[in-house]
Amino acid sequence: MISPQTLALIREWLPQLLVAAGQTLQMTVWAYALGAVMGLLIALGGMSRQRWLSGLCRVYIEFIRGTPTLIQLFLIYFGLTSVNIVIPGFQAAVIALGAHYAAYMAEVYRSGIVAVDSGQREAAQAIGMRRGQAMAYVIFPQAVRIILPPMTNFAISLLKDTSVASLIAAPELMMRANDITSEYYMPMQVYLLSGAMYFAMSYPLSLGVRYLERRFGRGRQLNLNLA
Amino acid sequence: MSGGGWVRAYHLLPDFLGMLWAGAVMTVIVTAGGFVFAIVVGLLLAALRTGRSRLLHSLIYVYVEVFRAVPVLTQLFIIYFGLGAIGIRLNPIPSAVIGFGLNGGAYLTEVFRSGIESVNRGQTEAALSIGMTRTKALLYIVLPQAVRVVLPSIANFAIGLLKDTSLASAVAAPELSFNAHMLVDRTFLSTQIYLLVAVFYLAMSLPLSAVLHRLERGAARSRRA
Numbered sequence: 001m002i003s004p005q006t007l008a009l010i011r012e013w014l015p016q017l018l019v020a021a022g023q024t025l026q027m028t029v030w031a032y033a034l035g036a037v038m039g040l041l042i043a044l045g046g047m048s049r050q051r052w053l054s055g056l057c058r059v060y061i062e063f064i065r066g067t068p069t070l071i072q073l074f075l076i077y078f079g080l081t082s083v084n085i086v087i088p089g090f091q092a093a094v095i096a097l098g099a100h101y102a103a104y105m106a107e108v109y110r111s112g113i114v115a116v117d118s119g120q121r122e123a124a125q126a127i128g129m130r131r132g133q134a135m136a137y138v139i140f141p142q143a144v145r146i147i148l149p150p151m152t153n154f155a156i157s158l159l160k161d162t163s164v165a166s167l168i169a170a171p172e173l174m175m176r177a178n179d180i181t182s183e184y185y186m187p188m189q190v191y192l193l194s195g196a197m198y199f200a201m202s203y204p205l206s207l208g209v210r211y212l213e214r215r216f217g218r219g220r221q222l223n224l225n226l227a
Numbered sequence: 228m229s230g231g232g233w234v235r236a237y238h239l240l241p242d243f244l245g246m247l248w249a250g251a252v253m254t255v256i257v258t259a260g261g262f263v264f265a266i267v268v269g270l271l272l273a274a275l276r277t278g279r280s281r282l283l284h285s286l287i288y289v290y291v292e293v294f295r296a297v298p299v300l301t302q303l304f305i306i307y308f309g310l311g312a313i314g315i316r317l318n319p320i321p322s323a324v325i326g327f328g329l330n331g332g333a334y335l336t337e338v339f340r341s342g343i344e345s346v347n348r349g350q351t352e353a354a355l356s357i358g359m360t361r362t363k364a365l366l367y368i369v370l371p372q373a374v375r376v377v378l379p380s381i382a383n384f385a386i387g388l389l390k391d392t393s394l395a396s397a398v399a400a401p402e403l404s405f406n407a408h409m410l411v412d413r414t415f416l417s418t419q420i421y422l423l424v425a426v427f428y429l430a431m432s433l434p435l436s437a438v439l440h441r442l443e444r445g446a447a448r449s450r451r452a
Contacts, residue, residue, distance in 0.1 A: 062429075063425070065436070066428060066433055067425040067432070068392075068404065069390070070404055071393060071404065071421055072425075078418075078421070080418075082416075156296075160297070160299070163301060164300060166300070167397055174300060174301065177301075188310070188312050188313055195297040195298075198296065198297045199296040202296040203296045
């Protein structure tokens, strides 16, 4: 089915695609880190007693969740040039994807924190902890087990979403595939090959999520039995 | 920042709105098409998965895992450019509907499967004991209950799909994002146009997420009852 010529070509493309897959992973890691930090700040801001702050965080989340990643990416990459801010493709993609996932991660943090029984907070305050201390030492460690599976899920979808960065010509796997396609005009072979590389990166992650869900799912049940 | 861009955008607003409206209509069409396609695929495969065929199980597993592990953009390109190069030429809109349908189908197969599994086994047993066939029990007893459980997930999927259809612009489907790129190419007013487009998407997705919240509240209530 695969001719020797095609095989030779694949051997030629493979190193380029592997380098690009490395860039995809880099973009994923940076955007994930940005999203995780920003998301935590937004979640905490959303729970703040300052009305304007929690309102602002709410609006941010709704705006991000209501519009496509693509449009957010274009606003940052093309839109900001009109105010003379020019950001290279890779960085623009990291910022756009990070800002995008921050909104979703904020919701996950919030639901994890809310899920911790309010008695925990009261007990922490009863022994003299401040709000921040109670959050850091008592509530957050318990919320982590609820937060972890969806957070790993975000890593998978983020990895796939980096492909959108090809549309602003940021260097990553999808863009490399587009380049090779326009050079050789063998879209089927090239996109199947790049698809296989995405699979090789995201499938192990999704097995990891399943493991986490099983593990922590059991933990939650145990808690219920004790209660 | 020069205010000129905003003034120019203001004067061009009627043109923008016309073009974006046409794009939004196409976005709704692609979303609806992909949604129906995905629901059909998801229901069908989740139903087939309840059967006893090992082969069918493995095939469905592979389909679900592969389509969920690869970016939808890659899938769209395989369908539009890849199939085109081997002689199967599809227009952008059908390509997008098929791409989102197959991609969403993989996701919804899992959703419906979890819904079916959440229905108490006693329901199937009771249906079988009154003489229903397995198929009938699934269709009339299990699925109606399963669908109720997964309604929030389906609404969530619809919102995601609506936004994902923006990727169809990459295969030149003339939907909202594509029309926006054309306007930007013509006027260079990227900030103004993409903000306007964001408003269009919000106007479509916020009502959907209001529906989602209602469904989630309803689901939480019925769980407590």
